[in-house]
Amino acid sequence: MTSLIGGSRQPFCFLLVLLLCCVSASSLFHAKDPVDGLATCHPSHIQALAQFKSEFDSSSCNQTDYFNGVWCDNTTGVVTKLRLRACLSGTLRPNSSLFSFRHLRYLYLSHNDFTSSSLPSGFGSLNKLEVLSLSFNGFKGQVPSSFSNLSLLSFLDLSQNELTGSFPPIHNLTKLSVLSLSYNHFFGSIPSSLFTMPFLSFLDLRENQLTDSIEVLTSSSSRLQHLLLGHNQFERQILKPISKLITLTNLDLSFLNISYPIDLTVFSSLKSLTYFDLSGNIVSPTSLSSISGIPLSMEELILSGCNIPEFPNMFKTLHNLTFLDLTRNQIKGKLPAWLWSLPFLTTVSLFNNSLSGFEGRAEVLVNSSVQVLSLDSNNFEGALPHLPLSINTFSVERNNFSGNIPLSICNRNSLVVLDLAYNNFTGPIPQCLSNLTTLSLRKNNLEGSLPDVFYAGSSMRLLDVGYNQLTGKLPKSLVNCSSLEFLSVDHNGIEDTFPFWLKDLPGLKVLILRSNKCYGSISPPHQGPLAFPELRIFEISDNNFTGSLSPSYFVNWKTFSDKRNEDGSIYMIYKGKEIREAYAIYAHIDLRYKGLSMEQENVLTFYAAIDFSGNRIEGQIPESIGLLKELIALNLSNNAFTGHIPLSFTNLQELESLDLSRNELSGTIPNGLKTLTFLAYVNVSHNQLKGEIPQGTQITGQPKSSFEGNVGLCGLPLVESCFGTNVPPTQQPEEEEKDNEVLSWKAVVIGYGLGVLLGLVIAQVIASYKPEWLVKIIGPNKPKYR
Structure with missing residues (x-):
């Protein structure tokens, strides 16, 4: 079941940064009685909050939700923090009362429906802002030049909108620590000033139309740790400038439309790199055999769709590796036995290759630390190997495995997802498989009956035994x-x-x-x-x-x-x-x-x-x-x-x-x-x-x-x-x-079950008009039931 573990993976540290931000927000806007939440607010600010709410369709948020996202200064009563997400629908107008809150330090307005709105220049008047999150709102057009007034910002998130134009005016935002502009339509070059910002540690520019190269002044001029540039259209050399960013720990260069094979040794200077996604680019096969090709600090490595012809032996030295994705390549032969001895490896995704087997004995995987293993759409054949004792998810659909489903699976107590679909398994379905959450045995040659052993409280969510x-x-x-x-x-x-x-x-x-x-x-x-x-x-x-x-x-x-x-x-x-x-x-x-x-x-x-x-x-x-x-x-x-x-x-x-x-x-x-x-x-x-x-x-x-x-x-x-x-x-x-x-009338009467007697009374009243459809439904030709 490739969808469970395949595809692109968000960097762990990227998620951690946003999580920390959300935790901070939660501590600022913890759930409390709405009266208590507004107790310190000045009456004029309470009135302005009500005015702001009235500008939108706020049916998605109740009164408690709305005012629990407000935090006022204990001394002055001014609103300093505002958090309203997944709540408002309508147009954010340039003269919105939102921009009267000049003392705001924290503004979180993500996941609202502002789809017909441009970004108002009024945001630039909120020059005390330290945190501004406007993601998932449907904003269109360019970022106003007034955003350069927000010189105190440390966190700016404009991701997942429909924004366009050249790179936003952020040169004055020297206190920025986190900047996310991903999933928009920005084009052109990335300003070199970004890499001289003294505090910028997180930069997410994925899914735009950026094309020009990056200029990095010196290796010590940047403090970047997270650089996410995937799914852009860079036309010039960008790899060497990136290799100077020696503080990087997370790097996403997936699907950059680079026409030449990438030499992995370019990144050997990034000694602290723990997350690396190069999917959708051609990787030089010779660089995969170099010891210096991948930093030894690597924990999560994604090389999906990189035209890799054989399993890289250089990974043997990556003792910190936890996540490995080599999907959609051209890897042939057998999986090396040393792979299962990497001490921290928990997830291996190898679907859509041409792998044919495993090196070593049938028990070679047993003591592995692997919890998630996807081998879908390969050429494996014969009996299943003995699974790792720690296995949680095992998926091998669309191979040529045969024989009975081994009873040793019953001893894998942590197994919850099992996908053996589209193979040649025979024999009965083991009774112990009823303990799983997801079980797909589709298109095999299994016989007998479905075991009648599903216990009370079973967590089974998906069961597919079709085509047996x-x-x-x-x-x-x-x-x-x-x-x-x-x-x-x-x-x-x-x-x-x-x-x-x-x-x-x-x-x-x-x-x-x-x-x-x-x-x-x-x-x-x-x-x-x-x-x-x-x-x-x-x-x-x-x-x-x-x-x-x-x-x-x-x-x-x-x-x-x-x-x-x-x-x-x-x-x-x-x-x-x-x-x-x-x-x-x-x-x-x-x-x-x-x-x-x-x-x-x-x-x-x-x-x-x-x-x-x-x-x-x-x-x-x-x-x-x-x-x-x-x-x-x-x-x-x-x-x-x-x-x-x-x-x-x-x-x-x-x-x-x-x-x-x-x-x-x-x-x-x-x-x-x-x-x-x-x-x-x-x-x-x-x-x-x-x-x-x-x-x-x-x-x-x-x-x-x-x-x-x-x-x-x-x-x-x-x-x-x-x-x-x-x-x-x-x-x-x-x-x-x-x-x-x-x-519609029928849906009300029948769907909500008013009762047979009341239904007959209503039917009798309406039947006096004798509409043709009613005669057909409740008249003498009413269908008989068996």
Whole structure:
């Protein structure tokens, strides 16, 4: 499972610096009663604080949160420190009342939503500031020249915005200790004055468009310890000037677009270097064999994607090494036995190479200090070696390991993550693996049944045994896995009824039962909503499921909301929406999407997908499906659905793939489908539909095969013209709007469970108007449940 330990790694000391800053902030703004927090503040400043709050949408922060971020001087009552993060939304105007706090020494405004704002020049008037953090705010444009007035600043963080222009005016900020401008759009050269600043120890300029070389005056003119320049576009020589910065402990030069091979001996003068990231650059193979190529003080070394052809023996001398990343290279042969004797080595990531085995005996790894080991996507074969006693995470997916899963794994008490997917393992699944947090055995040749030994309080979060030869039933003890979020048993021989009992798992987000021998109704015994509120991906295709679905089948599914994490953690962006990273589960699924069966790797579960295809489900498609507004893919093909296509489909604004083919659907295609901007694939073939196909780009751009087999359909992309024929019209927008209102009403009545009696009373009142949709839902043709 490469996502757990692969990719770029933040420098430990970089995180430590920010952590210390946050700890300092926490001590200044510790949680207390809001009245006590403002007790020392002058009334005029309290009024100004309220005025500042009123300039924004502050619905994300309550009164306590807002005023607990305020600290006033005990003597004068003026505001000296202000911390408001992940709270405010709106435009920070040039005349904001914020700039009236002229005595501010500490201002922390990160993770707010100022996306339409430029950086106001008013910040320059706060010339008593010592700490200024404006990261993750969406600021645009250039940094105002007034920032040069902030001569007392020791900490300046403008990272993760949309700032542009040449290097900001910081030449007067001689007291700076920490400067972070990363993840912006600054271009041009880095001023040499940076390296003469007497206190600057931390400089982060990653992810910009800086191009010119660095000029360092003398080796003693800089006190820099952390220099992070990764992901820029340096065109000239920068390595020799950097080699003069002998105080460096952390250095990130990843992905610098340097066209020539880098000689590692250039950095031999950096005797104090403990963290070094050179990923994405070509490293000279000869320099990898030099003893002086890497400083002996090295603790964390990242050389991912550097075209390294063989395992460097020079690493044998790095006795302080704790973290080694050689992913995405071309390393062949066997891993050397001496690697496992490095005394402090805890993490080794070697995925995406061509390694074939291990030197030494099968027990060569046992006494290693390694806790995290990733060997994914290599050429290892044969039996698994005996794992280190200290192992925590072991991932070897996409190799050629074979034989039984060794029972020696049961003696690794610290093991919590095990990924053996895409190998050739045979035999049964050891019962002890139920103790893990993450277990992926996907695409092997395992036999027998899933062990029914999951104990109460199990920490299992992800279980994937898809594409094996497992039989029997789903183990009922899975209900003990209260943390389970991802369950996939697809493409096996499991023969069981639908596991309604899994409803007791509060956080289950992914349920995949595809291609087994499961049977029976998928409607709950009470014939109401499906009780899986957190479910995001529901895949039960190619089984023998039967029955019909109630109109309220999907009303218990929660509508996803993009609220901020209280600690201000990073958000993910999906189709313009900010989405918290914690909602993501990294795993594999096979999804029938846009007419194709494809494997989705590292699937993110902040979207929803449903696949009921290849069963014998009958009755009407539930109207409540229109409540699933994050639905990306919907496949109900090859069933026995009848009735109309629900008008509520037009609410599925994120829908990309819709397959309703090979059912018994009748009526017209809702005209609102043509308004679904992201809808790239539609298939309604082989039904009993009639009328004109909605004439919109998303629909008429589909192939003819998506509509064939419906004798009553006409219009593009079919050859049959609707002109001059007496065909039923498509639904009009007014009718769709009415139906959307009805759907909202249904969500309130059914989703919040007002009770059967009250529901019948309301239904009786509304039924007096006899709208057509109501007759279909609660009238004499109401579906029967099994």
